[in-house]
Amino acid sequence: SHWHSDHIGAASMYGAKVEIIAHEITRELLARFPDPLRPLPTVTFKENLIVELGVEKLELSYKGANHCPGNIFIYAPKQKVLTKIDIVSPGSCTFMHCDASENISGWIEAHEQILEYDFDFLVGGHIVRWGTREDVLTSQEYFRDMQTYVEEALDRMCSPEGAAEFFMTGPPEHYAVYTENWINSMVNYVTEKLIIKTTSNGQKWSDRLAGVTTNTKYHAYTLVESNRTERSHKGYQKRGTGGTDYFI
Ligand SMILES: [Zn+2]
Structure with missing residues (x-):
């Protein structure tokens, strides 16, 4: 989803032969501040990317900086599952300082952008359960x-x-x-x-x-x-x- 180590800090454990897909800003940040535990993405995109594997499909989308630059929306249309990390922490008012976010106007706007998706389940990060539209x-x-x-x-x-x-x-x-x-x-x-x-x-x-x-x-x-x-x-x-x- 984004370059922060509390979400991808163990990415290296998958080895060197794995395809890593991220936004181009995520790659730029990881190249600028290298971390052997967070290998560089191998595939990047600017606005939208559809990932298909067999019958499964993910729609990746970037709508501008919010929690941090490069933080993407990951949508599974068949399952109606939206992954959008570090915006809404279901059941909680979220971690301090709007979840330690950078662009607060974008972070507030991301709530609207989440609701524009047709989802039943939200994976928000940092919490033990998934979220709903109600959350x-x-x-x-x-x-x-x-x-x-x-x-x-x-x-x-x-x-x-x-x-x-x-x-x-x-x-x-x-x-x-x-x-x-x-x-x-x-x-x-x-x-x-x-x-x-x-x-x-x-x-x-x-x-x-x-x-x-x-x-x-x-x-x-x-x-x-x-x-x-x-x-x-x-x-x-x-x-x-x-x-x-x-x-x-
Ligand atoms: Zn983060």
Whole structure:
């Protein structure tokens, strides 16, 4: 699926005569950072590749960076099994920082892309059971709720006036302390709102997904930062509107 060693770190045990199929970016990364335990892919593709062996068929597809660059969708149409690793961890709110992902806009988008497949079973990685569409929808709802609170936090604390309350409090040599307090205040706002929320089925998030009480604050940090760097926020990143050049 992708170049991370927690998924392909034992690939070398299959020997040198095995065909290894991956995205071309996966090959590029493994060539750049060589690891004898992760041999280079022998077949690569850019957008789509169909693999057929006898009566079995796999449809491989790349839709852009999400968890990491080169992370592909692997679909078995006959069995209706989709393998998409490190996006949804069925039954869990997933590992810290959106499963230690790189492109958070792409990672959020991947939930939609998973749901575009006609699948009955999702192999998501890092969990002891497979997932269903319901698991994907639940994970999507959790991160949509979080996004709502991230936008509220940015509205309150990322405006010039809101941020000034953190930065105009003392001597400039303490700038790093003000920054930490500013970011953590947004993260704490999002975390508290999400944990106390009564969700769409009447339960708390901690009743619906494992890891909510421990991992929400890490996801909140990642989502706050991805909103600040990857997404437009009501003119926040649009020059000339809202007087927001201060934060760009
Ligand atoms: Zn990974």
